[in-house]
Amino acid sequence: MREKGVADDLIAHAVDEIKLHELDHARTVCKKKFKASPSSREDWAKQARFLQSRGFSFDVIKKALNPTEPED
Numbered sequence: 001m002r003e004k005g006v007a008d009d010l011i012a013h014a015v016d017e018i019k020l021h022e023l024d025h026a027r028t029v030c031k032k033k034f035k036a037s038p039s040s041r042e043d044w045a046k047q048a049r050f051l052q053s054r055g056f057s058f059d060v061i062k063k064a065l066n067p068t069e070p071e072d
Contacts, residue, residue: 026056026064038065 001011030047038044044065051061 022056022060023063026051026054026060029054030064037067 002008030051033050034043034047038047047065048061051064052058056064
């Protein structure tokens with residue numbers, strides 16, 4: 001974006017906005033694809049790979065797939 005002339009403060013603001021809703025988006029994307037929470041280790045790994053292929057970080061994936069994981 002910098003190469004296109006977008007100001008650094010606008011880039012930072014956009015990234016912050018995306019990170020705010022990233023966990024909710026990961027949960028929505030996963031539920032749309034799989035309908036149910038992972039019930040086994042294999043299901044968890046399959047869903048984690050799917051979310052990883054969509055560009056989510058491992059921290060977000062853990063929080064999205066483990067409802068007991070603290071959200072920070």
